[in-house]
Amino acid sequence: MKLQLSCDLISIDRAVKLAEDILPFIDIIEMGTPFLLQNGINAVKTFKERFPTKLILADMKIMDSGYEEAKMAFEAGADIVTVLAVSSPNTIRNAIVCAKEFGKEVMADMIEVKNIIERAKFLQDLGIDYICVHTAVDNQKSENPLADLYTLKQSIENARLAVAGGIKLENIDAVICEKPDIVIVGGGLTKAPNPREIARAMKEKMENISRIGKDDEICGV
């Protein structure tokens, strides 16, 4: 189970310092959508050069021009690019074609997808690498991604599963008990007063669950 730091509403300097601070506990560094809008695609290059051993994800949330936009991210050094799962099949297919040419990967963001089982099957048939269940920032006061995570955990066969949306140390137990492949944390780390301790505790929990299994007391089974 991988821990992904998502850098969204944070300056480049703070994001670099934060990533350095919590580096042993994270596996993937995400350049979030607002971060890319603020800093441009070259931010990906900056992070890949500074953290060559980590996977870099560019949260482009591609919705059109699948090939061209994915290419921008891969040329800048991204290992994974995101496409919106609600996009047209051609857009998703073109992003995947581009990723294959670069030897890189595509994550589909399920934000606002209504029939997640049907869409997930379709995405897997297209050859998607990751499917991410995601509660939008704007909906996090009343929603969370747990039910979708549970549903897709039972049905996904040919893609890895990621989860995002308001995950913090206080609510991470229920998330990791479903054993997703990637847990994405933004504000839970970027806004924490003690991110190193939080990241360490998150990673410890994730490693315990991976080792012990769901019948651990954390999962209340």
Ligand SMILES: O=C([C@H](O)CO)[C@H](O)[C@H](O)COP(=O)(O)O
């Ligand atoms: O993808 C994200 C969101 O759409 C803003 O771009 C965030 O990176 C993702 O939701 C994780 O952030 P938190 O919800 O703050 O954990």
